Amino acid sequence: MTRIAIVGVAGRMGRTLVNAVQQDAEATLAGGIVEPGSSLAGADIGELAGIGKLGVAAADSLAAIVDDFDVLIDFTAPQVTLANLAFCADHGKRIVIGTTGLSDDELAELDGYGERLAMVFAPNMSVGVNLTLKLLETAAKALGDEGYDIEVIESHHRHKVDAPSGTALKMGEVVAESLGRSLKEHGVFERVGQCGPRSAEEIGFATVRAGDIVGEHTVMFATEGERIEITHKASSRMTFAKGAVRAARWVAARDKGRYDMQDVIGLA
Ligand SMILES: NC(=O)C1=CN([C@@H]2O[C@H](COP(=O)(O)OP(=O)(O)OC[C@H]3O[C@@H](n4cnc5c(N)ncnc54)[C@H](OP(=O)(O)O)[C@@H]3O)[C@@H](O)[C@H]2O)C=CC1
Numbered sequence: 001m002t003r004i005a006i007v008g009v010a011g012r013m014g015r016t017l018v019n020a021v022q023q024d025a026e027a028t029l030a031g032g033i034v035e036p037g038s039s040l041a042g043a044d045i046g047e048l049a050g051i052g053k054l055g056v057a058a059a060d061s062l063a064a065i066v067d068d069f070d071v072l073i074d075f076t077a078p079q080v081t082l083a084n085l086a087f088c089a090d091h092g093k094r095i096v097i098g099t100t101g102l103s104d105d106e107l108a109e110l111d112g113y114g115e116r117l118a119m120v121f122a123p124n125m126s127v128g129v130n131l132t133l134k135l136l137e138t139a140a141k142a143l144g145d146e147g148y149d150i151e152v153i154e155s156h157h158r159h160k161v162d163a164p165s166g167t168a169l170k171m172g173e174v175v176a177e178s179l180g181r182s183l184k185e186h187g188v189f190e191r192v193g194q195c196g197p198r199s200a201e202e203i204g205f206a207t208v209r210a211g212d213i214v215g216e217h218t219v220m221f222a223t224e225g226e227r228i229e230i231t232h233k234a235s236s237r238m239t240f241a242k243g244a245v246r247a248a249r250w251v252a253a254r255d256k257g258r259y260d261m262q263d264v265i266g267l268a
Pocket residue numbers: 007008009010011012013014033034035036038075076077080097098099100101122123124125126166240
């Protein structure tokens with residue numbers, strides 16, 4: 001039985017994760033964390049998630065539940081995640097990280113922890129998106145050097161704070177790597193005014209933020225006469241939450257290293 005604690009337990013993903021852990025026969029809900037000083041500290045995390053009392057009170061620090069859990073699941077914000085990584089490394093815990101929007105420096109810092117603990121870090125925990133990444137590799141290799149323009153389009157709810165989404169960036173990276181291009185050099189994240197025609201090698205990104213869209217990603221390969229679109233649409237956060245719980249069970253049996261969902265699913 002994997003003892004899981006969830007940080008950001010009152011957030012959109014945190015509440016869904018409580019539900020997902022409850023539904024998993026091989027995992028147990030060992031704790032939930034809210035922001036230090038939050039008025040929600042002490043509330044029952046089942047009630048926060050809308051599934052009724054579970055008898056687990058929200059804590060406002062990891063230190064308060066350090067002996068209760070084996071794996072932490074963290075879908076919060078970059079600086080919060082890095083602080084939690086340090087805590088887990090210092091206390092012999094494993095961690096599953098879904099947080100997106102990390103800067104290059106923050107990613108480098110996160111990477112360093114792979115030598116100190118076992119972590120799964122992925123911008124999208126759904127099985128469907130991780131399979132889509134494989135399809136993109138094949139499509140990019142077949143089409144990318146044959147005159148097909150590549151564009152990544154993503155849509156999310158009005159509350160999302162980072163752009164492009166972590167998944168869109170990952171899709172761009174997979175396509176770029178498959179073609180021997182660098183996303184740093186060829187990624188185009190803004191087009192406005194007299195920006196001129198697109199270059200053959202650029203990989204364009206477009207972002208939509210509206211309403212309650214859970215998460216949609218399309219990679220378009222377009223040339224004269226045809227276009228192929230590979231699309232993934234999430235209609236419920238449960239798809240991410242179930243993936244994260246699966247990752248937590250998987251990482252509980254791992255030694256040090258930085259892994260992603262492709263490792264967990266067996267697509268690496
Ligand atoms: N990898 C994946 O599959 C997915 C990744 N994500 C990513 O997960 C992240 C969170 O998304 P979402 O759930 O929508 O965002 P929310 O804003 O709904 O949730 C974040 C939660 O973290 C809490 N929080 C902030 N600081 C702390 C702290 N110091 N200690 C404990 N809790 C804290 C917030 O509390 P408060 O509200 O009080 O500030 C909030 O409840 C984003 O980066 C998003 O992109 C989302 C979906 C899927």
